[in-house]
Amino acid sequence: MQHIEFQEKEEVLDIKKIIGQYLRKWPWFIGSILMFMIGAYIYLRYSIPQYQSKTTLKFDKKETDLTSALADLDNLGIGLGNADEMKSEVAVVTSRPILMQVVKNLNLSVQYFSAGEIKDSELFTQIPITGKILSFKNEKKFKSAEYNVSEVGDHQFTLIDDKKAEFKGEFDKPLHLKFGTVILHKNSAIKFRSKYIIVFWNPIERVKKLEEKIKVDLPDQKALLMDISLIGGVPEKSEAILNEVTKQYNLDGLRDKNLQAKNTQEFIDKRLEVITRDLSGVENQKEDFQNRNRIVDLEIQAQLALQNTNDNTKALLQQQAQLELLNSLAQEAAKGGNQLMPSNLGLNLSLEQAISQYNTLLITRNKTLKQATNENPAVVEMNKEIASLKEIVRENIRQQKETVQATISQFNNQIATSNGLIEKVPGQSKVYRGIERQQNLKEQLFLFLLQKREENAINLSVNVPKAKIVNPAFTDDIPISPKKSIVFLGALFLGILLPFAIFYLFFMWDDKIYNRDDIKERSSLGILADIPTLNDKENHLVQKNDFSELAESFRVLVSNLKFVLPVKESAKIIMVTSSVKGEGKTLVSVNLALTLGNKNGRALLIGSDIRNPQIQRYDSEPVKRKGLTEYLYDESTNVQDLIHTSDTNPNCDVIYAGSIPPNPQELLSNGRYQKLIHQMESQYAYIIIDSAPLVLVSDTLNIADVADTTLYVVRSGVSRNVLIDFTNDLVKDSKLSNVSFVINDVSKSAGGYGYNYGYGYGYTKDKKESWWQRLFKK
DSSP states (O other): OOOOOOOOOOOOOOHHHHHHHHHTTHHHHHHHHHHHHHHHHHHHHHSOOBEEEEEEEEOOBOOOOTTSTTGGGGGOSSOBSSHHHHHHHHHHHTOHHHHHHHHHHHTTTEEEEEOOSSOOEEESSSOSEEEEEEEESSTTTOOEEEEEEESOOSSEEEEEOTTOOEEEEETTSEEEOSSEEEEEEEOTTSOOOSOEEEEEEOHHHHHHHHHHHOEEEOSOTTTTEEEEEEEESOHHHHHHHHHHHHHHHHHHHHHHHHHHHHHHHHHHHHHHHHHHHHHHHHHHHHHHHHHHHTOSOHHHHHHHHHHHHHHHHHHHHHHHHHHHHHHHHHHHHHSSSOOOOOOOSSOOHHHHHHHHHHHHHHHHHHHHHTTSOTTSHHHHHHHHHHHHHHHHHHHHHHHHHHHHHHHHHHHHHHHHHHHHHHTTSHHHHHHHHHHHHHHHHHHHHHHHHHHHHHHHHHHHHSOOOSSEEEEEEEEOSSOSBSOHHHHHHHHHHHHHHHHHHHHHHHHHHOOBOOSHHHHHTTOOSEEEEEEEOOOTTSOOSOOTTOOSHHHHHHHHHHHHHTTTSOOOSSOEEEEEEESSTTSSHHHHHHHHHHHHOBTTBOEEEEEOOOSSOOGGGGSSSOOOOOOHHHHHHOTTOOGGGTEEEOSSOTTEEEEOOOSOOSOHHHHHTSSHHHHHHHHHTTTOSEEEEEOOOTTTOSHHHHHGGGOSEEEEEEETTTSBHHHHHHHHHHHHTTSSOSEEEEEEEEOGGGSSOOSOTTTTTSSOOOOOOOHHHHHHHO
C-alpha cells in the first residue's frame, strides 16, 4: 500500500512563475500594442488639432488721495485702484454685451467648412462664399441650421439642408430659408470646391460658446496683469476673436469713461454757477460791512484786546489760587491743639519762616514729652513759645490775605477796562469773521472746480484705452490637444493594460492544470510522463518503429513505470483512470498497451469502462463485439473468444468492454473480474486496465484492488485543481494504491513539455512552420 504524507503547502508568491505566465502570452501583448498604436495614429491623423491662443493686458494703477474731501473728483482718470477691482474686470471681459459685439463684428453667427471624406475642416480666411443672417423668423426657438452648397454658378447657388430640401438663390440677394433671411456673397478670387458647408447659428448660441471657451487668468494681481486665452482648431479665428474681445473691452471702458466725464462736466458746470453767485454775494456783504462800521483791520484790533484780557486773566487766576491756599492755611491755624502746619507752599517769605519755626519747636517738644511730663519746666516753656509762634503765623496769614485781595481787585479793574474795549466790537468781529469764512470757502471750491473742469475736458478729448495690450493675440506652435507623445504613450499603456487585465482575470479565475508544477503545488504523488498535444491530422496511435513525439512520450512513461511497478513473475497490472470524461484516459491506455507489447512479452488491454466504452474508437473495424460485459454476467463465456489482436501491434491483445449493461456496478463487484485478471496473469507480461472515471461513478473502486499501480490521467488545460485534491483524498483513504500522474495534452507553452522527444534520433524531420503559425502556437 502506498504511504504518502500530504502536507498543506504554504502559498508562496512565485514572481518568476507569474511573469512567465504573461511572457508566454507575448504575441497578444504585441498585437494589442500594435492595435492601439494604429488606433492612436488614425486618431491623430484625422483629429482636429486644438491650439491655444493668448493675449495679455496691463492696467494702470490709480492714485487716490483719500484725505481729500472731494476724493471722488480725483478719480477722473483711467486706472484701477487695487487688485480686488481686477477680479471684477474678469467678469467684464467675458460679459455678454462685449461677446455679442464680438460675434456681430466678426460675423461668428456663420461658420464655413470644407467637407472631407472623414473630417470637415473649418475655414476662416480663405472662404469662397460668405454669408450673413439678415433676420430671424423666431430667434428664440432657432439654434442652428446646416446647409451644403452645390451647383454654384457665376450668379446662382443651391443650398441643401439635412432633410435634403433645396433652396436656390442668387448671390448678393436675400434668400428666405426656414429659420429666416440670409444673403450670400461670392469671392471670385478663391476657387470654389465641390464640398462646402455653411452653418448658420443663433448669435446667443455663439456667445454661450465663447463664454465656455474664453478663459481669463490673473497671473500677477499686484502687477495688474490679465491673460485672456482661447482654445480652438483655427488659430487665425482664435486670434481674431481675442483681438476683438480686447478691442471691445477697451471701447466699453472708453464709453464708460466718456460717460463719466460728461456727467462730471455737467455737475461741475452746475456747481460753478451756484458758487459764483454765492461768492459775489459774500464779497458785496463784506464791502458793505467795512464801509458802514469804518473798520480798517478788525482782526488786529480784536487780537490786542483779547491778548490783554488773556494776560490779566492768567494773573488773576494765580492770585485767586494763592487766596484759596491762604484760606486753607488759616483754617489749619484756627484749629485747637498743636498740629504741624504745611510749609513750602510758595507763600510770603516771613510767613514761611514763622511756620517753619513753629513746626520745628513743635517737633522738639513732642520728642521731650517722650522722656518728661507736661509739668516739666522745659515743656511748659516750650508750650508758651509754641502758642506765641502760632499767633504770629495767624497774623502773617491775615496780612498776606489782605495783600492778595488787593492784587485781585487791581486785576479785576484791568480786565474790566479791557472788556470795555472789547465790548465795542464783539458783534462786528463775529459778523466780519463769518463773512470772511464764507468768502474763503467759496473761493477754494471755485478754484478747485475750475481745475477739475479743465482736467475733465482733457480726459474727454484724449481716448486713452482702459488696458494696455502687452501681447497681441498669438498662438502656440504646439497644439494643446491632441498631444502626440501623450496619445502614443497612452496607446502603449492601454495596449499593455488591456491584455494584462484580461489575462489577469483569466489567470485569477483559471483553476486548471497545465503542467507538472501545478500538480506538485497540490500533491506529493509522482508524475511519470507528459503526453504531447496532438492535432486532428496526426496519428493518435503509436506505430511500429515510431519515433514521433507521441511514441517517445510513451517510451518515457514505460521507462518510469519500471520504478513504480513491483517485481513479480506474473503479469504486471496497470490500471489507467481519470477524474472525469474527456481527460485522455483511453488514449493513454491504448498507446501504453501498444508500447508495452513486444516479442519478449505480450500486453493485454482490457476495456473496463463498461458504461461508456471508448477503446473501439481506435479499432480499424469499429464493429460491436463481445467483451468484458458478456464475460461478467455469463459464466459460460470463454475468455479466449473475447480476446482480439491489435492491427497496430501484433504483440498487443484487446478485450473490449462489450455491451453496455443496465447494472455495471453489480457486474464489476460480483468477483468474476478478479477471476479474469487471475486467469490472464500467466499469459501476459502486462495487463492494462482502461477503467471508468472516478468522480462520475464508483465502478473503478470495485476493481482497484487488482492493480499493481494506478496511472491517474489529468489533461492539461481541462482538468481542474479540485480534481487533484480529489485524488489525494482517494490515496489518503486507501481506495487507490501506488498512484502516479500522467499529464495528457501538454502543449509546449504550458512549460512542462518543452522539448522534442524525437530530437537526436535522426529519424524525424522537423516540419518548418510559417511565422504566423509559430506566433499563434505560443
